[in-house]
Amino acid sequence: MRVSAGKWTKHKLMLENERLASFLPDTQYLDRTSLNIMLDKYNQIMVKPCNGFQGRGIIQISSLSNEQFVLHIESSETLVHGKENIYDYLKENHFPRKRNRYIVQQRIPLATINNNPFDVRVMVQRKKDSLEWAVTGKLARLAANNFVVTNVAKAVLSVEDAIEISLINNEKVKDIVADLEEVSLLIAGQLSNSYSQKRVYGIDLGIDLEGKVWIIEANLRPAISMFKYLNDCSYETIKAFKRG
Incomplete structure (x- = not known):
């Protein structure tokens, strides 16, 4: 039976995982x-x-x-x-x-840069003949002036740079990045039980001022063009995984 791709359905599926539940907003x-x-x-x-x-x-x-x-x-x-x-x-x-x-x-209390909130997109993919998920790219999106969502972004930058120029404790950068990747891989593993044919997820995560990671959304058809703006070869890696 086909499983809905809506936000409510995906939230309930993630909530079934005890480890993920603590990262989900009410x-x-x-x-x-x-x-x-x-x-x-x-x-x-x-x-x-x-x-x-x-x-x-x-x-x-x-x-x-x-x-x-x-x-x-x-x-x-x-x-x-x-x-x-x-x-x-x-x-x-x-x-x-x-x-x-x-x-x-x-509302997730997103960390800000110059009063503009930012969130993180993490790409998680697997090859055609593999069940192993891998993080193939991640970036931070800075919301445009007067917007509360980052889909209208004024800048795209590396996650590390975003954390360092925000008010988040810079000493936590490595731990936060590790949490972002761990949560994203957990989400892919959990959702793959219901969306077994999917080979790519675009995971949107928030970071609050304390450095806590929050789950915003798991996208089943994520756009990848924003990764062109990074100079870390992630765009090429993402395309290579999509090919198989």
Whole structure:
């Protein structure tokens, strides 16, 4: 039976692995009740379409004082008064008429560079006749000014450089990189139980100021063009693995 490639399905599959569970942000299937519960638990949450791509449709909701909430969509912000009004506002203004499922998620406190958040894309691949997964490339994506998602990136740089110029403790660089690779390989191994034909995953991970690694997304059809901007031969390695 075909397994859905949506964010909610992949989150539940990863949650089944005890080692991966500690890297996953609190995530719920979105409805009116779960939205209100998450708004009560966290000052900032993210609403994401289950089948979205390239960051489209992602909304950050931040709680202010006096029942005021800021909805950050792409580079624009909207103020909504009253927690009970947020779901109806989203449904009327941002959810498409055709049925699409959404998740609501604890916002990962991404580390920043000059106040712009960054995340990490790790490519994990296996050859045609092999079950062994390998990390074939990794990079950091710096969000454009006024954007809360990195899919609109103002810069692509090495993970090591991103950590060193952020406010993360530089002494942790080697440990953080090791964690990024370990988590990515664990994700590939876990998801391959359900997506047995897949030979490539693009794993999106966040790093907070304490150096903790968080799982953002596991992409089943990742783009690789951004790796052209690195001078580490990873683009060529990724293409070689794709060929087999």
